[in-house]
Amino acid sequence: MKERGRILQNGIPGEGPVAYWMNRDQRVEDNWALLEAQKYALLNKKPLLVVFCLTPHFLSASYRAYHFMLHGLHEVRQGLLGLNIPFILLEQEAPLSLPNLIKKIDVSALFTDFSPLRIKKEWVEQIKKDIAIPFYEIDAHNIVPCWEASTKKEYSARTFRPRILKKVPDFLTPIPSLIRHPYNETLALKTAAPLEMLTKYHYPQKTLPLYGGKAGYTAGMECLQKFIKKKLRVYKELRNDPTNNVLSQLSPFLHFGQIAPQRVAIVIKKHGENHESIRDSVDSFLEELIVRRELADNFCFYTPSYDCFEGFPQWAQKTLDEHRWDPRKFTYTLEELEHGKTHDQLWNACQLDILFHGKLHSWLRMYWAKKILEWSKSPEEAMKAAIYLNDCYEIDGRDPNGYAGIAWSIGGVHDRAWPERQIFGKIRYMNDSGAKRKFHVKQYIESITSNPIGQL
Ligand SMILES: Cc1cc2nc3c(=O)[nH]c(=O)nc-3n(C[C@H](O)[C@H](O)[C@H](O)COP(=O)(O)OP(=O)(O)OC[C@H]3O[C@@H](n4cnc5c(N)ncnc54)[C@H](O)[C@@H]3O)c2cc1C
Structure with missing residues (x-):
């Protein structure tokens, strides 16, 4: 079988259970990181446990994202219980309190899943400094x-x-499937259930939950x-x-x-x-x-600066710099953008769609982000606003797809140069005539404004 993982750190195994620090891959089924952790535990005849570290603030995530995540983790916990694998929810300064737990129960080896985002990379580096056991990373995503x-x-x-x-x-x-784990871990540790965490912390309360908790x-x-x-x-x-x-x-x-x-x-x-x-x-x-x-x-x-101007390709930085001082016919504050209060009916409907439903259609996401460039004082400001709105309100936000999609729209990432124009320079431009050629714009706007189900 092909290797899906890599060693983050060699070390001396502890005497206790094997631990999987679940982060980006919040499932029991089809999870290569959990499968590899179990393989190691079986080979060494050790108990296995799963740890999830809950931080009440994560990038710009709002209550809606926590609601969705904690309901998913509820199902994870139930599934693991049936397989004789304890699920631990770490709070407080999670995940930096993970090394304390590792020492306390003498974990023999630590596994985690992979994320290319800065925040996870920093956590991994910090944890590496504080533990001396073998540490593996598996790309399960x-x-x-x-x-x-x-x-x-x-x-x-x-x-x-x-x-x-x-x-x-x-x-x-x-x-393959996980098997019921044959080695028991009797933890003297009291750990909270994911759904209890919904009311325990005051998550940024900007939105209602979505999908009816589904x-x-x-x-x-x-x-x-x-x-x-x-x-x-x-x-x-x-x-x-x-x-x-x-x-x-x-x-x-x-x-x-x-x-x-x-x-x-x-x-x-x-x-x-x-x-x-x-x-x-x-x-x-x-x-x-x-x-x-x-x-x-x-x-x-x-790209360490995947969410900044510096993450754009050289040609895109150059052309945006050349058009940095072009006059803007319209500029809006973050608050005006957030509430969908621009002159552009289609854009406002997109923003309300994000606020109400937490998920915008793929084609509209490009239009939405490109207009933020057109109406911002600088590309840096545009990036900041688009990332904040995407990460706060989109249920799938805070994702590499979001950072790449926004960098594509505003900074030409993965795209090529197009005919030059004001503000955009050689970055691909989009307007509502393009939208009208693709779909019934008025029908879309009406479908959003007549059906608000969320709240600010
Ligand atoms: C400005 C902008 C912001 C975006 N923000 C996000 C975001 O925060 N989170 C997010 O997951 N996607 C984001 N995307 C990418 C894409 O729009 C969404 O993945 C897609 O709309 C998700 O809906 P779906 O699952 O119904 O898509 P489907 O068309 O059914 O696609 C299935 C899956 O393929 C992947 N996918 C689809 N389109 C893309 C794409 N362009 N780039 C990378 N992967 C893709 C996604 O994982 C998606 O779930 C963004 C794109 C742009 C232009």
């Missing part, structure tokens, strides 16, 4: 581990596609089945039409790792093999799920 897919920052999907597609057959393999592995797999049954057939043809939303709606489940991209790819591919007539739609969906999604991880992994 990408089909091809990020460092295997490419060893450098890729210029675009065109350069990344052939590299990753060459490796996909080696990694898109059947996923989060977690079961809800994610139901969403996948619904997509296959009702929308996949027309995915390629209608994917750019927000009034006919045929997208999978899987991104919240994928973002929190409640379902595995590898499982989604296996199920979709199998369905395509059995239904030749929808082959184009299957290929189009797998391009998004595998190539575009893993390209976003590649961007964040190899």
